[in-house]
Amino acid sequence: MKTEVIIIDPNNIENEKDKLSYAAAIIKNGGLVAFPTETVYGLGANAMDREAVKNIFKAKGRPSDNPLIVHISSKYSIDNLVTGVPSWAQKLVDNFWPGPLTLIFKKTPSVPDEITAGLETLAIRMPAHPVALSLIDESGLPIVAPSANKSGKPSPTTAAHVFEDLAGKIDLIIDGGPTRVGIESTVLDITSYPPVVLRPGGITLEQLRDVLGEVRQYIEDYAEDGKNPGYAKGKDKNNCAGNCGEIPRSPGLKYKHYSPAAKIITVEGELEKVINKINELVVRYEEKQVRVGVLATNQTKDLYKASTVISMGDRNHPDTIASNLFNCFREFDNFNMQVVLAESIDKTGIGLAVMNRLIKASGYNIIRV
Numbered sequence: 001m002k003t004e005v006i007i008i009d010p011n012n013i014e015n016e017k018d019k020l021s022y023a024a025a026i027i028k029n030g031g032l033v034a035f036p037t038e039t040v041y042g043l044g045a046n047a048m049d050r051e052a053v054k055n056i057f058k059a060k061g062r063p064s065d066n067p068l069i070v071h072i073s074s075k076y077s078i079d080n081l082v083t084g085v086p087s088w089a090q091k092l093v094d095n096f097w098p099g100p101l102t103l104i105f106k107k108t109p110s111v112p113d114e115i116t117a118g119l120e121t122l123a124i125r126m127p128a129h130p131v132a133l134s135l136i137d138e139s140g141l142p143i144v145a146p147s148a149n150k151s152g153k154p155s156p157t158t159a160a161h162v163f164e165d166l167a168g169k170i171d172l173i174i175d176g177g178p179t180r181v182g183i184e185s186t187v188l189d190i191t192s193y194p195p196v197v198l199r200p201g202g203i204t205l206e207q208l209r210d211v212l213g214e215v216r217q218y219i220e221d222y223a224e225d226g227k228n229p230g231y232a233k234g235k236d237k238n239n240c241a242g243n244c245g246e247i248p249r250s251p252g253l254k255y256k257h258y259s260p261a262a263k264i265i266t267v268e269g270e271l272e273k274v275i276n277k278i279n280e281l282v283v284r285y286e287e288k289q290v291r292v293g294v295l296a297t298n299q300t301k302d303l304y305k306a307s308t309v310i311s312m313g314d315r316n317h318p319d320t321i322a323s324n325l326f327n328c329f330r331e332f333d334n335f336n337m338q339v340v341l342a343e344s345i346d347k348t349g350i351g352l353a354v355m356n357r358l359i360k361a362s363g364y365n366i367i368r369v
């Protein structure tokens with residue numbers, strides 16, 4: 001299959017109607033179209049077409065037990081898909097849609113099982129991106145759209161990343177420039193109260209608590225072997241008190257999301273100690289002729305002795321780090337590094353989602369200093 005690439009300017013969407021209806025026609029005919037959202041690029045297909053949904057799993061090499069998020073362009077278009085919106089959760093819809101917040105609802109029987117991997121629940125979000133919203137509108141369909149990467153690679157934040165991973169496997173890539181947020185949406189389970197964040201993302205825990213008051217956070221085990229994050233077995237951490245073990249897990253959590261060729265080691269602690277530890281390790285690895293790189297920040301990048309140092313962004317603006325992180329991962333892959341030593345950042349605001357992705361990429365390989 002030849003993968004076509006077209007450019008659509010998100011700032012001039014009114015003049016891009018022809019291209020949008022071309023892309024929407026591919027979706028309506030059961031094809032696969034990658035498109036930009038504010039988080040990362042998504043790989044879209046008609047959610048109501050079982051074959052098209054199966055083809056998404058095939059193109060990505062995604063395990064079939066990892067359910068997909070349905071993308072919509074108007075809050076009324078969920079009526080046929082879910083059994084209802086709890087009254088307290090309506091505030092979330094009103095405050096954060098369109099935006100990087102995925103909500104888990106109880107689904108109706110009309111939702112194909114291929115989307116939900118057999119679960120009784122369905123993940124839905126309304127993306128805040130003119131290209132994504134216009135494409136969904138133009139197709140008149142709910143669109144399933146997992147991140148448009150090959151399973152196991154970092155989520156794509158540019159059309160070039162999508163092309164790298166999926167050229168020859170999908171019909172069309174819409175290039176709408178780099179994505180703004182850079183990491184995936186927050187996944188919030190609203191099937192019970194208080195709701196539980198299953199995956200930290202573009203909408204922060206603090207933002208959710210401002211609107212709702214109580215919001216719990218699902219705690220993944222930092223498994224020593226890096227294989228099985230598992231889920232909170234009654235651990236009483238960060239509001240996840242008592243009955244955490246009963247919280248339904250999000251199937252995607254069990255997958256190691258990004259396993260780079262290089263071994264990534266995250267160093268956590270007071271910044272000065274982190275820098276010293278990383279420099280000490282750089283010397284040790286270089287003595288052993290191991291190609292070692294450092295994932296730093298703007299404030300620290302000149303303090304390292306390694307020959308390859310890449311900055312994730314500005315420590316004082318963690319949103320810049322979120323938007324660069326996945327591109328940094330891909331750059332290290334291109335450099336053929338064997339070991340990457342990564343600084344940690346504060347787990348507040350979007351920093352929580354950044355650290356979640358970093359720790360997953362390091363296979364739970366963390367040094368605390």
Ligand code: AMP
Pocket residue numbers: 066067068069104116119121122123145146147184185187198199249250251252253
């Ligand atoms: P992606 O689209 O690649 O960003 O991944 C979607 C994420 O949402 C995965 O971690 C899924 O496990 C999660 N997800 C999708 N549907 C559900 C659901 N019904 N319940 C819990 N988690 C879900």
Ligand code: MG
Pocket residue numbers: 146147155
């Ligand atoms: Mg993904």
